[in-house]
Amino acid sequence: MKQSKLLFIISFMSLLACAQKNKSKVVAETLTSINYKTEVVVPDLNIPWGFVFLPDGTLLITEKSGELLHFKEGEKIIIEGLPEVYLRGQGGLLDIELHPDYNQNGWLYITHVSSEGEGDGGNTALIRAKLSGNKLKNVERLYKTGPNSKRGQHFGSRITFDNDGFLYFSVGDRGNRDLNPQDITRDCGKIYRLNADGSIPEDNPFVETPNAKTAIFSYGHRNPQGMVKHPETGKIWIHEHGPKGGDEINIIQKGKNFGWPIISYGINYSGTTLTENTALPGMEQPLFYWVPSIAPSGMAFVTSDIYPDWKGNLLVGSLKFGYLERLVLKNDKVVTRYKLLEGMGRVRSVRQGPNGYIYAALEGVGIVKIIPNK
Template structure:
């Protein structure tokens, strides 16, 4: 009898454990392949970019494909990338996109920033605000995330496009940079290199490898970004005006073969990361929790892992990652993260869709 009761209790506990794990998230938007970016319209419906070149409007359980989207250069890591609403979207209607584009000279493509408005089920008033050059047929390191600061400057990232020894440390060249523009695409007069004759005037910071996460920290108003290292050395950085973030002169990573390309992890005059991962997690997506839905998690930073397929909850202390907790383990490649207008966190997972993270 005692053995029977013990077995019954064990089965009940296992059932409750399984139920708890299954309720860690709720699938909201099924049937997506690579939901690279997402944002919420004022009615809490979603705009979702599919890397292959589609823009999906998800509203009241229905997916509608938006027309007149930009033609993307679909190659390797390149495609339709991020999407972000202007902070004053209710007044001006502007939506911003980054994508790999083949426009311009040479074969191949590079990262572009455009803005447009949504009218019905199509984009209108499309404007390309910036196009990195030159085009190249390499298939990796396009970036690219979008963020706004409190003055409505638009920031966007472009990876080094695989030319680590040419692009990131050279401010006369695009790529391996984070850029800052006025919201209409003009160059801010106080950008750090506007008075440098040969520099790319849109550059805000340089020495980056492949930034695929960027957000304004709503508690400090600083721009935070993370980027892929090589083998080891994925980083989180606080982006500062005109600063050099070291790639490839300094890194905690090594070549994929295991050989070193630098013996330095820090160089005077270059910015150090506030956190790094070794081994690399392949970070993608970033969001700060500002709502009260998750109680003690408010103020935490969320980062997705493509490589290990989980959501990292980074507990912050004095602008450092004090501790990490893994959520949604083995859910799939976590590509994008957004906090909805309802206060819940929504996570884009490759070959699954958009899931809502449920409070525990």
């Protein structure tokens, strides 16, 4: 009798565990959303890393290959005056963003890979400049990470501003996970915070730490290629590539360690164990993580009334699977996921335009506009 009861309990617990596992799987699955159509507004782009709308409604677009394009009146005009762009692997011309007071000061911000500085190869740099006709002027280098490396991976990079006018930009660990991300005396594997002119904010977390890189705001990151300000809280959200599994969404906090590579929900590409730890004291947990990896790139919140069912959702591009993911959030938790633009191409960047429509940059396609069905 006792043995039968024990077997029943074991069977029940196994069924419960299986049910919980299946429940988690259902939550993790992405549903296909079909209540929209698309329109290609900028055709024939190769790897459009970033794009931004100017006040007149025209577009500035960065091609990873090193071209800054101004799209207006149906034409792509090459903007001259960029610093030399070092091309290697995942590196090249990266993100672009406007100053929040662009109408008054005309500053635009760009990240690119530069060979300037210590060592052979290149590393991520941040510049600002002004657009004058078809040329950049007043080009200033605000920050250059170092040392240079000939490795071809994990340059980052995204740019955004917070409500107080501080500038944030991301740089990956440059493929050197054992040395860079956990060491605040070294660049790479970090989120940086600067004043808009490139100077260091007085209240940055490591300004009083000997030998620290004082531009660092948070550390322990792998390769953040998505960054956006939350439209209500003003907090900075990022996502970053994991190894095999374990892509993450994180809300950046001052001076915090986000764990890479000491903790991770992923494994090595070879299938071997990367770390036994998914959590440790003093290291932040992700808001959400993907297993398997989707290779996230680009990030935007939907605030527009044009998409009433999507309002408050988070959009994330998938390089690996070639779709745009729409994540439904509740109390900063992902509760449902939907696939948009499935099968159209690798989504590199996404942005809500000043007209309220969502635009996504797809490799080998261009920039597409998402239009809800009536």
